[in-house]
Ligand SMILES: Nc1ncnc2c1ncn2[C@@H]1O[C@H](COP(=O)(O)OP(=O)(O)OP(=O)(O)O)[C@@H](O)[C@H]1O
């Protein structure tokens with residue numbers, strides 16, 4: 001370990017040291033001092049100071065300073081103290097650090113041990129930034145839920161995909177609510193080989209995500225009409241609980257069904273209601289629109305819960321209330337299965353675009369939001385855990401966000417979103433927020449229960465195929481230009497005319 005400077009000031013959580021001019025450090029480097037064992041900290045900022053030059057120095061004086069090779073600058077590094085290293089863990093430190101204490105760059109073996117866990121507990125998600133040190137997160141630390149927060153395009157879905165890959169390797173059952181069909185390719189690797197047979201895509205007849213057999217077998221998410229009660233039907237038809245006359249009519253239809261109690265029976269009975277039929281006609285169109293979802297079997301927990309199974313619910317293109325209804329239906333059955341211990345293994349629920357499913361109270365309630373809040377508050381008692389993903393940290397129910405005890409935060413430049421992030425958890429400091437705008441795609445701050453101390457990590461590559469990446473404008477425009485050229489090609493023009501006019 002080489003000494004890189006000496007402490008010149010220290011107070012509880014911070015210290016500053018003057019840097020040996022022969023040494024080079026960067027923001028976010030880890031440094032150590034020794035007092036009753038190793039105390040580790042992270043360089044938050046580096047300041048250059050001079051006795052002769054300051055903000056009032058004019059151009060001429062500065063030029064003389066340079067021409068005379070005067071260099072009296074001193075680098076002062078400000079460090080956030082993270083804690084005492086005890087048995088490869090980081091504990092709160094209460095030691096005084098004296099002025100003059102030597103400072104060292106932390107040893108990479110020590111860092112490797114701090115950022116790893118034993119194999120059964122660790123999910124390997126990337127490398128410590130600017131280094132070759134592996135960073136894992138602790139699966140036990142996920143018991144109190146995780147939030148993945150970042151602006152659009154920063155790498156949220158990529159990161160969630162990496163965590164899902166690691167979770168299913170460990171035998172976890174994972175459910176993904178996927179409003180943009182971003183995860184449907186996860187059965188395959190980049191080179192189109194099968195990654196994991198246990199990846200299932202459930203698609204409703206109304207889903208609009210564009211993919212075919214390349215994702216493997218696609219299962220249709222179905223509901224047996226007879227499994228629906230009046231409340232469910234009102235949910236599907238977007239009939240609010242407080243609209244007593246419409247809910248009354250739905251009850252009437254239910255009471256009067258005499259046939260198979262299926263979709264056709266429901267519609268026929270509705271038609272026989274005369275005046276009331278006209279009142280509810282508009283709403284019945286909702287049912288008609290989705291009638292493809294009704295079948296003689298409801299997709300149930302045996303389809304989507306199984307050890308190591310990844311079940312992706314493609315909700316792309318669905319009206320908001322329908323996406324809400326289907327998502328609620330799945331989460332509700334999962335919650336019940338966990339609550340009653342019918343399925344005894346851990347389940348993770350990944351909620352993409354979580355602001356849509358769990359908006360803040362003042363923006364209205366959703367059925368899925370209610371169940372997600374329940375999972376956030378009590379899920380860990382029954383072994384059901386959340387991975388909440390959003391680019392709008394201010395537009396999601398704040399209770400759910402604050403129940404997430406671990407955070408993965410990627411690039412965020414918008415101050416309002418940064419503020420929402422800082423308010424969402426005690427473990428997020430101003431220091432972390434200051435770093436968010438300078439992160440590149442795929443670089444993330446990890447903080448909270450699933451790591452022993454905060455770090456910036458470059459998330460590893462995906463083993464599975466990702467969907468939903470940005471369209472490649474350049475190559476599409478190249479194709480567009482080729483098309484223009486071929487339209488203007490005299491031979492092609494002649495051919496087209498021939499087709500249109502025949503041989504005149
Ligand atoms: N760690 C990474 N390594 C390599 N590529 C990455 C990484 N993270 C993200 N990318 C790439 O960056 C692009 C955007 O990533 P991603 O779709 O995950 O962003 P997002 O935050 O989910 O965006 P959106 O808000 O639009 O859903 C994708 O093409 C993805 O493959």
Ligand SMILES: [Mg+2]
Pocket residue numbers: 156157158182468
């Ligand atoms: Mg995404």
